[in-house]
Amino acid sequence: MNIGDVADRSGLPAKTIRYYEDIGLIRPRRSANGYRSFRESDLHKLAFLGRARALGFTIEECRTLLALYEDEGRESAQVKRIAEEHLERIDDKIAQLQSMRATLAHLVQACAGDHRPDCPILEDLARDGTGAAGADAPPAGRGGA
């Protein structure tokens, strides 16, 4: 198979497949003309990678998962640990986005959205929290990170 075929069958862009070869995730052979020549096993790996990426695993995690997949002597605990860590990351991200969402939705709802300049959204963004107040100002750590 040439790269276009595996791109079609794996759903990954040819560019991405070349990139995956670049970083050593796959090692397709070469035909006499210099074209990459993919075997079914390469396609299989690429599909694996595509699904792992779709679940949000990083490239390095994908590399590890692929290695575990090919290691008959793996322990499922190794795989599970990676997945659990990733799950935690996802949960953190969701929480962060939901917090953003709540604040933003509140502001959007409060904004008239008409021709007048008064805008609660801008007012909130511009509110003073620089510790430049008269008294001592405790740093109000607000959602970030």
Place this chain on the structure above:
Amino acid sequence: MNIGDVADRSGLPAKTIRYYEDIGLIRPRRSANGYRSFRESDLHKLAFLGRARALGFTIEECRTLLALYEDEGRESAQVKRIAEEHLERIDDKIAQLQSMRATLAHLVQACAGDHRPDCPILEDLARDGTGAAGADAPPAGRGGA
């Protein structure tokens, strides 16, 4: 104020503040010794930017929001539109993460996580979905090798 002061008071790293100057978000003056010299208004802008970034607005959106903030003749509708678009992006992202989360949580739950190699997580990642099913699969034997 020097950059360290505004960094402390805005909560932004000095590196980020320099970067914001680089891309034209702020324009601090310079002291005779070449140091950046920040006024209260610069600090105010940086705090504004910090909060907008914490809500997930892109740098370009921040640039626009800042311009609107300084434009007395703005219409709140302009601000609201930006915020609403961003809110939609956030919702999309949350949905995507929740879908990942659901799949992953299911797999993690199904995995024994012990010393044995059998692993539903790997099995799922490796499941065949390459369109190479047993029935009609014309060999794509084209070109080279």
Place this chain on the structure above:
DNA sequence: CTTGACCTTCCAGTCACTGGAAACCCTATC
């Protein structure tokens, strides 16, 4: 005069691609 904290610029790296240029290869048609 030295120390150490602060500041400066510039370059490179992050992550996972993505776009584009210039050139080569292969097949089909005229």
Place this chain on the structure above:
DNA sequence: GATAGGGTTTCCAGTGACTGGAAGGTCAAG
């Protein structure tokens, strides 16, 4: 044989929003 059109190759550069680090200038204290 020429040409057109696809597919493929490599390499370079850019994305977003910083972040790390090197090499050096500035300043106040001791």
